[in-house]
Amino acid sequence: MAPRKHRINGWAATATAVLFLTGLRSAFDHPALAALVLAAAVAATVVARRIRRKARAARRGAVNLHQLEPVEFEHFLADLCRRDGCRGVRVVGGAGDLAADVLYTDPRGRRGLIQAKRYQRGNGVGNEHVQMVNGTYRDAHGCAHASIVTTSHFTPAAKQFASRVGIALVDESRLNAWIGGRRAAAPWN
Incomplete structure (x- = not known):
């Protein structure tokens, strides 16, 4: 399983502050530790800045989404949500995430969830992912709606089940439209 991911901006700031204070306190006694x-x-x-820079570049179309690391793709989607007026956007993906990578409140005030699947072209997202999201987005995350966003496509079984349970599927084509500014392509629409 992938290691738990944290929101980079807050994580970097907190880690930097804690490490600085620890280093300052220990610097006089233990210069090597400092x-x-x-x-x-x-x-x-540096890592936090690199992730933010890649996400901004991808948003401008300057980076191939298939080359982003999964955590970078999640932050990229969070940035799109913010761009389009969502509030309270948080990247929460990682081991034990209960099928959520991005949580947000959409422009209409409804809580939503995105499960991000950065797959290579030709690898379809299957029905099992739709089932996991369906089983957690309301009760575990308190969301009114959910979506799965992929850089690839969805299998016919995934499409059929998602249609039946009301989970939005955003494939590569719809994702590109969303990136291009078509707000109707956003997962909450």
Whole structure:
């Protein structure tokens, strides 16, 4: 299983502050430890900036979505939600995420969930993913609606079941329309 992912902006700021204070306190007694702490803080900041920069570039169409890491794709989708007026957008994906990668409140004030599937073309998202989202989005996450967003396509069984239970499926074509500014293509519409 993938390691638990945290919201990068808050994580980087918190990690940097904790590491700085720990390093400052220990610097006088343990200079080697202080250097290690400082290096870790710098690395955390660099990683956070890299992820944000890639997400911004992808939003402009300058990056191939298939080349993003899964966590970068989740942050990219969160940025699209923010761009289109969602509030309270949080990236929550990772092990034990109960089929949620992005949680948000849409422009109409309804809580929503996105399960992100950054798949290569030709690898379809199957019915099992729709079933997992359907089993958790209302009760575990308190959402009014849910969607699965992929860089690929959905199997016929996934489409049929999603239609029956009301889960929005955003395939590569609809995702590209959403990226291009067609708000009607957003998962909550």
